[in-house]
Amino acid sequence: MHTSPRFMSALCHLLVLGGLLFGLAAHATAPGSGELRLHDRGGHGHSLASLDTDVDYRISGLVAEVQVRQQFRNAGKDWLEGDYLLPLPPGAAVYSMSLDIGERRIVAGIQRKEAAQKVFAQARADGRQAALVEADNGNLFRTAVTNVAPGATVTIELHYWQRIDYRAGEFSLHFPLTFTPRYHMREGAQPGDAGITTAQVFADDDARAPLRTHIAVQLDAGVALAAVDSPSHAIVSTQHGKRWEIRLRDASVLPDRDFVLRWQPKPQAQPNVASFSEDIDGAHYAMLMLLPPQQQAQRLPRELILIIDTSGSMGGESIRQARAALDLALGQLQPGDRFNVAEFNSILNPWRPEAVAATPAAVQQAQAWVDQLQARGGTEMAPALSFALAGHAPPGYVRQVLFATDGAVDDPNGLMQLIDQQLGDSRLFPIGIGSAPNADFLQAAARHGRGSETLIADRAVLDAKMHELLQKLDHPAMRELHVDWPAGTQAYPRQLPDLYLGEPLLVTAKLAQPISRVQVHGQLPDRAWTVPADLSASTAAQGLDRLWAQARIADLMDQVARGGESAALVKEVTDTALAAHLVSRYTSLVAVDRTPARAADATLRHEQIPNVMPSGTHFAQTATPAELELWLALCALLLAVIAWLMQRVRR
């Protein structure tokens, strides 16, 4: 029995030797990463204009007030005007802008978009310094300054209100530091398609982009927190009693990805209900957050319809992601469920004409069918949506449609109308596939389809995201939610979505008079559910009036998307925006200095500050373990020879 420890010790030696080799090689691969970044492409004309951005968040409960300061510096010898496309989070209510020139501050007024453009153009011609903020249909804003003196710096200060997301026991906020090029603004797009006439310009090498961003957050969550973190950036967070201060670890970052901040309440402090109120100018505003009880009710049998986009744009990695996502979904079906699968590109190709029972054999056949799907052809989404929404589930079944696509469609409004008309009892869950899925389209489809969207940007997160979605779908939703507001109340969203596991109800209302409580009703699979919500103990909050107006504008713009841009709707949006001092599709903020600065004969140069391309794809792993294995094999061989020699010597 002496052999085995001896062998073990030899193996140990081998491992030590291997470890040594590992160490040496690892050392060789990491020689101070910074110094090796060579940039040999010289002769790049340095931009004369530069833009620094400071973002300051003040978060109180579920509402954040945000200040964005853009410092525009003219380093050239000419007078300069510049503009920049500024993406802001969805639902941002931009209500204030000021132009700071040295010690002076000029506060902007709200105007109709065309009027604001005229005022700005006039100021430009007169040589007066001016600033303008306008918006497109979505959340892309344009800021412009004109008549900036050589060597001078001017600052545009923007303020907006924003609601904080709360989902599955976690608060989060996203600040989009850049945006993915929008399809309708690419090749062949008409200027003005998006409601702003500035073309998108992206820096061709982000190392040279004259943009730097600083972010600071003051967080008063209202509850005891277990953790604060950011999956996107390195942050430093310090706690002062109930308040937290968070800033970026680096003094400044390149704006090439969204800034994401998350905070989790301590388990016992997780809020189930929260209400906020504000009385301003004789009007009463309320915001209500309510988390339905976590349902342990039995799982309902379901009819799952899986649709997969196999158009040419899904080629390569995207189609693999989509197939993997569907495979996971199919694997979760249980006996008693029903399902069907269909692919679409230029044509619709269903696996079975109608949903079938989810027997193990049927599921296996469907999985094999999905595995052989290839991406080719065009994107005719309407027939696929019609097919998916056409069927009816047997009584007692929930009908869920999973729709895997990159959303490369050219007529989103038509598709939304189709979903509105044909949705019936089905619920639509779009799954965004690929490196840059059309998030706008997917969000809209989820809203109209009364489901929720899942974005899978990276194969690495596919499993986790799909499991999260499927787990959510496994739990019955709270349906037919409504709140008993007193007469004369305007509450948004008007149609409350179904709530799945971990999703809170969030509603903003304008009330005729303050009230102490409202009843919230919903329908669980097995019973009706009613709960009173106390508004008398609500926390005083600011910004509710503007968040309410923003929610109303979003609702009106949704109607524009469904039925077209009617004069009545445009007027309603414009009036709401003007009353609340908000930037919208039809209203802009403009600030003009009183005295002219630039002499009429001095030239004025135009510069657009380019945006930074969203940080792209990861590099692949490009080395095999072959060399390491061969070296280790050699060592083992050497060991074998030594052992052989030792054996001979001893004999």
Add this chain to the structure above:
Amino acid sequence: MKRQRGWRWLMFGALMLAAGLGLDGVWIHAKAALAQLLLARAWARSDHGRETRRPWPWADIAPVARLSVPRLHRDLIVLDGDNGQALAFGPGWTSGSAAPGSHGLSVISAHRDTQFRFLQMLWPGDRLHLEGPHGGSDYRVIGHRILDSRHERIPAANSMDGLWLVTCYPFDAIVPGGPLRYVVQASRMNLNKATSGSLPESGTIADRPGQNL
């Protein structure tokens, strides 16, 4: 006697280990070489990458382009993806980048110890030819960069026009998985649309797999 038996055991153990590791190491290289032969056949049947042809029946990869380097007599079939499985068989096209041979930045990666070992021998001025579903293009090498994949990302496809060949760095490191990448940058000399065979379907979206929005 017992001692002797101990040494013999050790000898056998070490030999087994050597054989296992050695075979696996050799197999990696053999796989890379053999796959190129089968891929070349699949490519010949694929109408310049326009049709998906599996190099072997159970493969989950397909050829999408052909990269040649006349000076070094290299001729490689490029696969439609750069995940680990694909790269075991050949250079892979990064699906987020521009389709091979079309306008924009195309990115092709391969292992530094198999197909892309020759990248260190490419010099500024070298010609590259890339043939893809949308025609062929000639490129000229303009230089190389070494960058850190922990801090840098592949730029978006429409941010520039050119070709990047990517492999791990340093070339003689023994342990795989290091963070550095050696990137050969090439600029397009001409866009040669006149590749024989059927022309691709017209359409703007399908021209750029992975880049449509």
